[in-house]
Ligand code: SF4
């Protein structure tokens with residue numbers, strides 16, 4: 347009979363739980379869940395050696411253990427500190443922690459641009475969420491921010507180093523998932539940057555996973571860049587029989603069009619099963635996949651906009667109160683919108699969408715109708 351492990355007791359934000367010895371404070375807090383779990387920008391459960399770089403997960407240890415209940419003098423990184431029996435930890439109940447976290451976010455934002463409106467990561471960016479909760483209104487930084495040129499590192503991935511927070515996750519992915527790592531962090535201090543040694547391409551079978559682990563928009567999918575906003579897409583669980591990976595993915599659809607394919611993530615934003623490049627970049631047709639159904643999205647996420655499952659629509663009463671008549675249609679946006687042309691498959695364009703990709707756009711719009719009649723919009727044909 348296997349020997350039962352003796353559990354240790356830890357109290358985090360006044361909630362006491364029992365966990366296995368060797369559990370980190372972060373994982374213990376995640377077992378409680380909700381806001382008690384500190385944010386983590388560099389730690390990643392599946393990546394060995396990750397954590398300890400960003401300091402967003404700092405917590406206060408008010409009592410070290412039952413045997414030695416003295417508090418720890420400094421805040422500690424919860425992803426790298428293990429629990430002890432009788433430990434008392436404060437996260438959101440500590441003003442020191444909140445103050446320190448605000449400071450960490452201010453540091454992270456020193457060089458990170460606030461270009462969320464045009465960044466592909468917007469809506470699923472951990473730094474965006476963190477700044478929303480802990481960011482200040484302005485900056486105290488007076489020096490020139492460092493900026494970098496964008497680099498295509500291979501056919502599918504673009505590196506926008508200006509947005510990188512040097513969390514090392516992508517380096518660990520390349521190290522631990524692929525046979526040959528071609529990129530890493532070069533130089534030191536504020537000169538540090540993610541780079542390939544001599545403009546090399548990242549082309550290993552599983553290298554696309556660096557896009558999923560990047561907490562910000564520094565590594566983006568070139569097949570999806572500027573094609574759509576994530577909150578306009580509908581994420582669907584899907585799978586295929588893949589010889590290389592588990593083949594369990596999320597399809598980001600708009601109608602039947604697959605805009606991007608990503609790995610599925612758990613509630614902490616960490617990948618559940620790594621996926622291969624073929625599934626991610628080359629299987630962009632609905633027919634390539636067996637669709638399981640809409641994925642469950644956190645209701646707090648902007649991605650959940652309009653994607654609720656099991657919603658009962660209210661009864662349509664407009665025509666009832668109008669004695670069976672249709673409402674007056676002044677403008678049908680689907681008729682006149684230049685970007686809703688079903689003939690143009692945005693997801694298959696080899697570049698970000700541009701006005702030239704919509705050759706059938708209307709040249710002139712005419713509104714016809716007389717008072718008392720329904721107004722309709724007609725397009726004139728292009729000559
Ligand atoms: S590119 Fe992204 S994943 Fe890589 S170190 Fe920078 S922030 Fe982290």
Ligand code: FES
Pocket residue numbers: 385386387388389397398399400401402403404423424425426
């Ligand atoms: S998540 Fe703990 S230091 Fe980054």
